[in-house]
Amino acid sequence: MRHDSGAILSKSSGPCKRAALWLALLVLLSAQAVMAETISGHLSVVWGDAPPGCAGPDTPLVYLTDVTGGSIRLVPDAAVLGELGSVLLLNGYLVTVEGAWTEDLSRGNSDFTFRFTAIRQMEKSDPVSPAIAGSQPWVSLMLKFSDVATEPKTLAFFQNMYSTSSPGLDHYWQENSGTLINLPGSTAYGWFTLPHPRSYYITGAPGEEVANLTALFNDGTAVADDYVDFSPFVGINLMFNDLLDCCAWGGNRWATLDGVEKSWRVTWEPPWGYENVAVIAHETGHGFGLPHSSGEYGETYDNDWDVMSNSWLCTIPDPTYGCVGQHTIMYHKDLLAWVAADRKLTVEAGGQRTLTLERSAQPATTNLRLIRLPILGSSTNFITVEARRRVGYDLQLPGEGVIIHEVDTLRDNRAHVIDSDGNGDTGDAGAMWLPGETYTHLAGNITVTVNLATATGWIVTVRNQPPTDPSGDVNGDTLVNSADLAILQNVQAGNFDAGTYPCTLWEMGDFDASNAIDSPDCVALANYFSGN
Numbered sequence: 001m002r003h004d005s006g007a008i009l010s011k012s013s014g015p016c017k018r019a020a021l022w023l024a025l026l027v028l029l030s031a032q033a034v035m036a037e038t039i040s041g042h043l044s045v046v047w048g049d050a051p052p053g054c055a056g057p058d059t060p061l062v063y064l065t066d067v068t069g070g071s072i073r074l075v076p077d078a079a080v081l082g083e084l085g086s087v088l089l090l091n092g093y094l095v096t097v098e099g100a101w102t103e104d105l106s107r108g109n110s111d112f113t114f115r116f117t118a119i120r121q122m123e124k125s126d127p128v129s130p131a132i133a134g135s136q137p138w139v140s141l142m143l144k145f146s147d148v149a150t151e152p153k154t155l156a157f158f159q160n161m162y163s164t165s166s167p168g169l170d171h172y173w174q175e176n177s178g179t180l181i182n183l184p185g186s187t188a189y190g191w192f193t194l195p196h197p198r199s200y201y202i203t204g205a206p207g208e209e210v211a212n213l214t215a216l217f218n219d220g221t222a223v224a225d226d227y228v229d230f231s232p233f234v235g236i237n238l239m240f241n242d243l244l245d246c247c248a249w250g251g252n253r254w255a256t257l258d259g260v261e262k263s264w265r266v267t268w269e270p271p272w273g274y275e276n277v278a279v280i281a282h283e284t285g286h287g288f289g290l291p292h293s294s295g296e297y298g299e300t301y302d303n304d305w306d307v308m309s310n311s312w313l314c315t316i317p318d319p320t321y322g323c324v325g326q327h328t329i330m331y332h333k334d335l336l337a338w339v340a341a342d343r344k345l346t347v348e349a350g351g352q353r354t355l356t357l358e359r360s361a362q363p364a365t366t367n368l369r370l371i372r373l374p375i376l377g378s379s380t381n382f383i384t385v386e387a388r389r390r391v392g393y394d395l396q397l398p399g400e401g402v403i404i405h406e407v408d409t410l411r412d413n414r415a416h417v418i419d420s421d422g423n424g425d426t427g428d429a430g431a432m433w434l435p436g437e438t439y440t441h442l443a444g445n446i447t448v449t450v451n452l453a454t455a456t457g458w459i460v461t462v463r464n465q466p467p468t469d470p471s472g473d474v475n476g477d478t479l480v481n482s483a484d485l486a487i488l489q490n491v492q493a494g495n496f497d498a499g500t501y502p503c504t505l506w507e508m509g510d511f512d513a514s515n516a517i518d519s520p521d522c523v524a525l526a527n528y529f530s531g532n
Contacts, residue, residue, distance in 0.1 A: 046251030142190025250286030401432030
C-alpha cells in the first residue's frame with residue numbers, strides 16, 4: 001500500500017535568466033497612485049511559457065479591454081486576490097474593477113497598470129465559453145520585425161502545421177477532444193513586416209526583456225488586415241521571426257477585427273515555439289482557456305502527463321515539426337465539456353465504488369474515463385482519477401497507469417499530479433498507480449485502490465469516507481479509532497519515531513503554511529519533532 005500526504009533548441013534557447021524577475025511581476029509597482037477610479041471591460045488571461053531549463057512567469061498576466069478598445073494590464077491587490085481565489089474564474093467576463101493607476105516598474109518602461117482593490121462581474125456578461133465544440137479554425141500570421149529580415153520557415157510549413165494527419169494540429173485536437181472539435185479552414189499568411197524594429201516591442205536588458213503583447217497583437221493584425229479576413233477564425237497564432245522575451249504566450253484577447261467583436265484565442269510564438277508543434281499545442285490550449293497543471297513541487301512544467309505542463313517529452317519527435325505533445329489531463333478535458341455525463345462519476349462523501357476506467361487517449365470502450373472525489377465535501381477541492389495508456393499521442397508517455405490529481409480550482413495551476421515518492425520526477429513509478437497499490441488522501445480519508453488491469457484501462461475501488469475524528473486515519477489502517485488517537489498523543493508529546501511511524505502518515509494538516517496539504521508538511525513536522 002502506498003500513501004500520499006495530502007528536441008534541441010536553436011538560438012532561441014537564450015532567454016533563461018528570469019526566475020526572480022517574473023516572481024516579482026505582479027508586485028514590483030510604485031506606491032504612488034495617480035487617482036482612484038472604476039473602469040469596466042472584458043477580462044483576458046494570458047500565460048507565458050519558457051523553453052526547457054528556463055524559468056517562466058509564476059502567474060499569468062491579466063488584461064482588461066475597455067470600451068474604447070484599449071488594453072489595460074490589471075494587477076490584483078493581494079487581499080482581493082485571496083478573496084477571489086483565482087482570477088481565472090472570471091476569464092473572459094465583462095467586469096468592473098475599482099482601484100488606482102500605478103506605474104509598473106516590472107515592465108522595463110514607463111507603462112502604467114491598474115491595481116484593483118475590488119472586482120465585480122457585470123450583469124449579462126458573456127464569458128469565454130468553457131465548452132469548446134465543433135469547428136475551431138485558426139489563422140497563423142507570419143510576422144517580421146522591421147529590422148530582422150530572417151524568414152525562419154516557409155508559408156507551406158505553417159499551413160501544413162494544421163494538417164488532418166499526425167502531427168497536424170487538426171489531427172491532434174480531434175484526438176484530444178474525441179472528435180468533438182476540429183480545425184478545418186485553418187491556414188497561414190505572410191511574411192508581413194511590422195512597422196517597428198524589435199526594440200520597439202521588446203524592451204529591457206538582455207535576459208530581462210519584456211514583450212509588449214498588446215502592441216504585437218495590434219500591429220500584427222493590422223499589417224495583415226488587407227490580406228486576411230479574420231471573421232471566419234476563432235484563433236490567431238502570431239508567428240514572429242525572432243525571440244520575444246522569456247517566453248511563448250497563449251490566452252485570449254478581446255478585439256474587433258473585420259467587424260467581429262469577441263474574445264479571440266491568441267498565441268504569441270518565437271521561432272523555438274513553432275519549431276516544436278507541442279509548444280503550439282500547449283499555447284493553443286491556453287487559447288481554449290486551459291490553465292497549467294503541475295506536480296507538487298512548485299514547478300509549472302513538471303507534470304509529464306499533461307501537454308499543459310510538460311510539453312517537452314519529445315521521445316518521438318517529428319522530423320519536420322519537432323516535439324509532439326501528449327494528451328491533456330481528463331480534468332482539463334472535462335473543463336472544455338469533452339467528457340460525456342455517462343463517462344464520468346463523482347463519488348460523494350460516504351461513497352465506495354468499484355469501477356472500470358477506460359484510457360484517456362483513443363478510448364475503446366464506453367467505460368468511465370474520469371472519477372472525481374470531493375475532499376471533505378468541497379466543490380472546489382477534489383481528487384481526480386484517470387487511466388493512461390501508450391496509444392495515439394500518448395505513445396510518448398513515460399509509462400502507463402492510473403494517474404491521480406488533486407485539484408483546487410482556486411489556484412492558478414489547479415491540478416497537481418500525485419507523486420507518492422516525492423522525488424521530483426512525475427514520470428516514474430511514484431505517479432503511476434498499478435494493481436495492488438492504494439493512494440490515500442489522509443486529510444479527506446479518501447482511498448483509490450487499483451485492482452486489475454483491463455485491455456485498455458484498469459479496475460479501481462474508490463472510497464470517500466471523511467474522518468469522524470479530527471485526527472483522521474493516522475496509522476493508515478483505514479479506521480479512525482483509539483489507535484490513531486494514541487499515536488497523535490505520542491506525536492504531541494514529542495515521541496516521534498520516523499522508523500515506526502513513516503513520515504507520510506503524519507500529514508494531517510498544513511504545517512508549512514503553504515495553503516496545501518502535501519509532502520513538504522510531512523518534512524516540516526518531522527523537523528519540528530526532531531528539534532530542527
